[in-house]
Structures are given as structure tokens and as C-alpha cells.
Amino acid sequence: MAKAQFDRDEVVENAIQLFWQHGYSASSMQQVVKATGLQPGSIYLAFKNKEGLFREALDAYSDHSKKRIKDALDGPDGVLKGICKVLESMIEQSTQAGYNSCFLIKTQLELAAEGNTLHELASSKLDEIEALFRSFLEKECEAELAQQRAACIMLHIFGMRVYGYKPDSAQRMRESLRLGLPWLPWDDNDER
Amino acid sequence: MAKAQFDRDEVVENAIQLFWQHGYSASSMQQVVKATGLQPGSIYLAFKNKEGLFREALDAYSDHSKKRIKDALDGPDGVLKGICKVLESMIEQSTQAGYNSCFLIKTQLELAAEGNTLHELASSKLDEIEALFRSFLEKECEAELAQQRAACIMLHIFGMRVYGYKPDSAQRMRESLRLGLPWLPWDDNDER
DNA sequence: GGCCTGCTTGAACGAACATTCAAGCAAAAC
């Protein structure tokens, strides 16, 4: 018997790039074939169909995101400082050429029709990220406050993921974060 | 010569509903034909192509949005109170069945490829809305502060337009707004 | 060595896509 001759993670990584950039509907299987280097038959055997590959790409993207957040919040400077770093890195991303918001948010908006399973998958992944912030915040304050603050963080993240398309918006976003999340230990040196 | 036998505004309004719900790529001309009641030939004569109709829909949606904001901020209770009302009405919208974020934001994210003219059109419309808030705020405070506050409002609006998909998020959004925009005259009676 | 198993290949499929255009038609112009 022959084992799969491709690296599944690498294929999924390429799929993330394609789907993240163009969205679900605007990514054709022809583009997928080109981006992954696989032939149609191999893709359909390994992932069942376009939706299966997309689902796996969304999963992998979400895992990366959660890992990055966990690592930052588990870091030596503590939870609150870690949150600041995560938020600042998102601002940083928005200044780079080819900035593309967040794959989960784009998917949630694109496939927002009621009951669409990919929309719901993206929503649940975003919920998990909010739950992640909440669980870390519960080390710092009581449960209800932690939940409210996690929601407030998500609202600001969502805002930045859209506002980031505006050129030269980084400074404005930094100011807004300091105003909207005053309980975070902002470093004024960051505020160039 | 025969004049157009359809009501252009009505057609555009139907196009808004379709494109707003499904996005640009996932709306087929067949669906457009059904939604508008026009035959393909009439659509192509009147709007040139799918992109032309979409552009006109985006224009009309943006005009409606700006008008609603202007009316609220010109209202008898003053600019700041008007802003509160606009924001509260957005929270209200998110609680309704079939909630669908904001057409401009969805378009900006869906067609985010560098240089896409529809992406840029949506971006410029969002900029105009920010400029609208700024011009009204300049009646209340100095220019630089007005600009910063307008940006902060937009960030919160963007956040709500995404966070609103989460069930039962209305109360959390109200709290976040009061915390993030403390210079607005919030009515505690609204805070059920 | 010869069979089996299961991945790979890529041409082919029907369906759906955006768009076109010749023919039909009705109101305006004279």
C-alpha cells in the first residue's frame, strides 16, 4: 500500500493562505490545485471536498491563533502584560503590506447565512478565543469581571481587524485601546 | 422612445438585500434576475454588469446610512446624545433575527485584495462616515480630539458589527461602549 | 516474483456562471 505522498500540514497551510486571502466563494478548486500542488483526485480523497479542506484550514488557523495567545499570556510578564503584547502585535500586522484582517472574522462575515455550518464553525472558534482570554483573566479578577473584560477585548480586536485596513490607522488604534481598555498595564514607550 | 419600465430605486433596493446577505461572489446573476424581477438584458443595459449594479447598491446603502446618522446627530438632544442613539440602534439591530452586520464592512472584508475597486469603494464610504462623526464632534470639542473620538467610535462600531453575531451579546456590548466611550452622555435607563 | 492495496493522475462530466444579442414591441416624434 502507498502512503500519502504529500505533507498534509503543508497542504493545509497553503490552503489557509488561499482561503484567507480570497474567501470561500472566490477561491476556485483550480486555484486550490495550483496552491497546494495536489491533483483534484488527491484533494477529494484526502479532504472529501472543498468544504472539507476549508474546514481543516479554519481549524489549523484557529489552533495557531490560540497557541500564540496562550504563549503570550503564559509569558514571564504576566497575563495583563501578555494581553497588551497580543493587541500590539495585531496593530503591527495591520501596518504590513498585504494585510488581510483575520481568517475567522472574514469567514464569519462571508458565510453569515443562517445555519451555514462554516459560519457556525468560525463563530465557535472565535468563542473559544474569547473563552481563552476569560480563563486567563480569572487569575487576575473575579469571574464576572473577567467575562466582561474578555468580551471587551474581543470587541476591540474585531474593531481593529476591520479598522486596520485604513492607512495610517495604527496610532489611532493605540489611543483607542488605551482609552477603551484602561485596566491594562500599557507601556507608554509603545505609544511612539 | 420607451422610458424605463421599472423603478430604478426599487431595483437597487432589492439588489442591496441580495448582495448584503450573500456577498458579491456568492450572489449569482440568476439570483439578481429573480430578486429584481428584471431580465438579464435590462440589467446589463441599465447597470452595465454585475459590478455596476453592486456599486450602485453600495452607493445607495451608504447614502441611507449617512442620512440616518446625520438625522440622529442633528436631532433635538444634541450631537453626543445622538451618537448614543445611533450606537444603541446598532445593538438593537444585532438582536434581530437574520442580523447581517453591515454591507460596507462585509464588502471591505470580502473583496480585500489589493487594488480591488469595490474594496476601495467600500473603504472610502466608511471613511466618509468617520468624517461625518468628526465634523459633528468638532462642534463639541477641538479638532484633534474630535478626530480621535471619531476614530474610537468607528472602532467600536466595527467591533459591534462583528461581535453582534454572538447570541445574547447585546448587554456585553452596552457595557463595553460605556467603558470605551466614557465621554458620551449614556443614559443609565438604557442599561437595563 | 506476483498479487494487493490504496494513492495519484488528469481528462471528462454536467451544472452553473456572467454576459450577449437578434428579435419583439410600444411609446414618442413627425
Added chain:
DNA sequence: GTTTTGCTTGAATGTTCGTTCAAGCAGGCC
């Protein structure tokens, strides 16, 4: 009343879509 003008019709166009599948192929197993 006749001609002209320009919107409407809807079948047809060529392309691209997601997906399938028979044939090819190569390592694992006896």
C-alpha cells in the same frame, strides 16, 4: 399613419465551476 427610438425579452454563448472516475502506478505483503 408611419417611422424612429430605445427598452424588454429570453434563448444562446463560451467559460469556469466543483466533482468524479477509470486507468496508472508503487510500495507492502506472502
